[in-house]
Amino acid sequence: MAATIRSFVAVELSDANREELAPHLEECARLAPGYRWVLPDSLHLTLRFLGHLELPALERVRRELQSVRASPFRLTLEGRGTFGSCSAPKVIWLGAGEGRDACRALAEAVEAACQAAGSAPETRGFRAHITLARQRKEGMRLPELPELPPLKPWTVEEFVLFESRLRGQPRYVALERYPLGSDGSNARASAAEEASGSTLKRE
Numbered sequence: 711m712a713a714t715i716r717s718f719v720a721v722e723l724s725d726a727n728r729e730e731l732a733p734h735l736e737e738c739a740r741l742a743p744g745y746r747w748v749l750p751d752s753l754h755l756t757l758r759f760l761g762h763l764e765l766p767a768l769e770r771v772r773r774e775l776q777s778v779r780a781s782p783f784r785l786t787l788e789g790r791g792t793f794g795s796c797s798a799p800k801v802i803w804l805g806a807g808e809g810r811d812a813c814r815a816l817a818e819a820v821e822a823a824c825q826a827a828g829s830a831p832e833t834r835g836f837r838a839h840i841t842l843a844r845q846r847k848e849g850m851r852l853p854e855l856p857e858l859p860p861l862k863p864w865t866v867e868e869f870v871l872f873e874s875r876l877r878g879q880p881r882y883v884a885l886e887r888y889p890l891g892s893d894g895s896n897a898r899a900s901a902a903e904e905a906s907g908s909t910l911k912r913e
């Protein structure tokens with residue numbers, strides 16, 4: 711069977727907010743061990759989950775993403791939300807405030823690029839969120855959590871194609887970064903790619 715790579719496209723959280731959230735998430739993990747809390751370095755807002763792709767298919771996606779055109783945009787984070795029941799949710803997340811529509815537009819452009827690369831259309835509706843924790847076992851109740859620290863707005867200037875490695879603690883490896891151009895282009899990514907002539911290779 712051909713090797714596959716589990717991958718997804720996302721916007722990373724700003725470094726300042728990772729630093730703000732790190733002690734908060736540690737405290738949450740202590741209070742709610744029934745949930746797997748995401749490490750600060752791994753926090754992201756998923757634009758498109760690709761799942762397991764064989765290398766040629768991933769290479770097509772990587773190239774098509776270079777045609778996505780979007781301008782940088784300001785993103786603010788609102789409070790926590792949950793998927794699933796309120797008392798024992800499956801997922802705990804941070805919602806996007808200002809910039810939510812820009813995230814949706816970017817996700818739609820990414821979706822179009824993925825389809826142009828041959829991926830089947832995404833059937834799950836898009837909801838801009840940053841997952842903070844996932845329930846380890848169904849029915850685990852969520853205790854009261856401490857208040858969120860103040861989170862700072864930032865400007866999203868790129869999106870990223872990630873490989874997701876699930877052995878042990880999930881680890882996300884950036885395969886390619888796509889800067890958003892001030893003129894609504896990501897020409898820098900294309901230029902860099904043309905200069906290097908790079909293609910994806912399995913380690």
Ligand code: 2AM
Pocket residue numbers: 718756759801834839840841874
């Ligand atoms: P989530 O934050 O909503 O859980 C990497 O695994 C990212 O891809 C996660 O952030 C996750 O989104 C998303 N993801 C994982 N499995 C998925 C699936 N089956 N369908 C859609 N998105 C998925």
